[in-house]
Amino acid sequence: MIVMLCCACSSKEERAIKRLESFTVELKENAADYEYEDWQKASQRYDEIMKEIEQCEDFTPEQRKEILKLRGECMGYMSKAGIETAGKWLQEAVEDVGSFLEGLGNSFGSDDK
Numbered sequence: 001m002i003v004m005l006c007c008a009c010s011s012k013e014e015r016a017i018k019r020l021e022s023f024t025v026e027l028k029e030n031a032a033d034y035e036y037e038d039w040q041k042a043s044q045r046y047d048e049i050m051k052e053i054e055q056c057e058d059f060t061p062e063q064r065k066e067i068l069k070l071r072g073e074c075m076g077y078m079s080k081a082g083i084e085t086a087g088k089w090l091q092e093a094v095e096d097v098g099s100f101l102e103g104l105g106n107s108f109g110s111d112d113k
């Protein structure tokens with residue numbers, strides 16, 4: 001009952017900030033273990049939270065600063081994951097191109113005509 005009273009007393013602005021804080025903590029704690037599907041879900045959840053925040057109109061200047069800080073953290077975790085994933089894909093592509101080029105070189109270097 002106390003929990004219900006606390007929730008009932010909090011404004012939609014405070015609830016939106018709490019959701020963003022919770023999401024930020026979740027990213028911080030789990031980002032290293034996320035797979036592609038997890039990042040898709042995280043991106044969708046981030047978008048939902050941002051829509052919720054955009055619908056709020058009465059943020060204080062301090063709340064706006066906190067939102068910007070949390071958004072920066074979220075974007076940092078998501079960007080870092082994207083860079084790491086892109087790096088892995090690029091490395092795999094380079095390895096595959098190496099095999100292709102080796103085969104191509106073998107065909108030109110052979111004595112068969």
